[in-house]
Amino acid sequence: MTMVVEAVNLKKVYMLGKVPVEALRGVNLKVEEGEFLSVLGPSGSGKSTLLNLIGALDKPTDGKVFVDGVDVSTLNENELASLRRKIGFVFQFFNLIPRFTALENVELPMAIAGVGKEERRKRAAELLETVGLADRMNHKPTELSGGEQQRVAIARALTNNPRFLLMDEPTGNIDSKNAYEIIQLVKRLNREKGVTIIMVTHDQRLASEANRTVHMLDGLIVKEAMNKA
């Protein structure tokens, strides 16, 4: 199996005012292609920090992150931006652009990557269909429910055929019924389309939907377990 993400002795220290805070204290993690991994831990355990480092949104204090075999710490700002195009982000608060319709939001990463108007419109429509929003394409985020917004965000994350999806509490802001549907969608994407997924959550039940779960506490991975299918 190909390794998509590898973290080696990853450390991250934040300065909280003048007090250094060790968010990560030496994390080792490997994620293989096609995996559905959940990172479980209470708030403050360092799981979001880990996600930011894997997603090339932030740089580690020490240790290395390899995405697709490339050492992220060697990349400059432009190369980091290019790398992020191969990663699909899904955030807890959706992070859609409010003034754009669902379709335009899904088109955005392709526009950034320089894909032509027609091609990206076609692909955005297909992806919205995949996530079950074929009839809501021209609605703006404010006209969509939380669950629908998160589907738009997932469709957006999939546009550039990412190497993996990074999900940060994807159902944290959605009612339980919609949360269930979202997680079914994620599982389906993983199972049917072979999309690699790394999901961060503090929800035990949600984490157990993944194939594998790593438990984090105080900046370290303390436990790792395979889940029943």
Next chain:
Amino acid sequence: MKPNDIFAYAFSAIKLRKLRAGLTTLGVVIGIAAIVALLSITQGLQIAIASQLQKGFATDTLIVSAGGGLGGGADSGFSLLVNDTQTISQIENVTAALAIIQRIGYIKTANGTRRATILGVDFAAYKEIYSSTFIAEDGADIPSNPESNALVVGKRISDPWGNGTMFCRAGDTVEILWANTTARPLRNESYTGNVVAVLQEVGGFSVGGPSDNSIYIPISKAQGFFGTEKCEMIIVKLKSDDKATIESTAKTIRNLFGRQVTVTSSTAVLNIISSVFSTIELFLAGIAAISLLVAGIGIMNIMIVSLMERTREIGILKALGMKNHTVLLIFLTEAAIIGLMGALIGVGTGWALAELVVRIFSANGGGFGVRQSGQAALAGGIAITPVLTPTVLLGAIAFGLLVSVVFALYPAWRASRLKPVEALRYE
């Protein structure tokens, strides 16, 4: 990201905050409008004055005056004499020379007394030199060998208010008064003259040539009446108005009088006027540019506010793989759109403003001596049409755009440098 996508993105961000963008644009509009209005009025004024000068001041003439010339100067005791014209006529390239005796006096009719400039000239020579302006309004002939008490009056002497209420007409008998300040005790001189012709309207002002506010009497009469052989200036008509002729003749005349005289050519006066106007234009444009700088600070302010409001959005864009320079370009494009719209509207507004100002002033009777041609004549008025040259037009648009973009550089740079993690965490 493709340029048209960058533009579309920037435009969508502006559209979201219409009122704010509108007010920011208004700042640019005011700055550009001020520049365009001031410059087009000034240039219109300059052209109007230059054309008036060319009309009232034949280009193939030189004006010889004692001492410092038109602007005056220290009195060296030297004076030009009426019969110096004989010497000057001998010079090569000179076809005629005419002495002018000039005094301020009064003209008295049954309708009252008015102050006027009285010029003693040789009617025949004056007619020849100013053949297009020393003409009677009704086409009547101005006698070449006038009676001693003959008078020719300017249009504003005959019809001072420009409304048909006549002060005097051709054929009237009037009294000419002059306070003789050289006599002791001071003495009021006077004689009775006949108005033989009223000049057609000259408009504006003139140097040496006929003007609407003057009274013309024969030179011999002036010599006797004012008791002088000295003259204020000598008008010299040349064979041609090319630069070489003007310069060489001017030099010859200066040398002839031992450099005690100033020789002025119409071309020189025009050059002085245009250089004065260039300075005025620069000054006015500078003032207007300050208002544009204020607009630029407005743009900077709005961009910084926008940057704060959109920090999270910038974080999203970066997470989706947008490069720093694209973020920079989006912000600069927003400023450029505002600047360009402001500049375009500003040029239109400025032009309309210039037209309006000119109209208001001409309707009010020429607050600064302006009137529309074809309207009722107003004392001392010249017609101004605002002039918008392509240089001013394009320059104003480019300047508006430049100021907008320059002031957006700092906010745009800050936006581009935002760290994605921090931007995404921003509430």
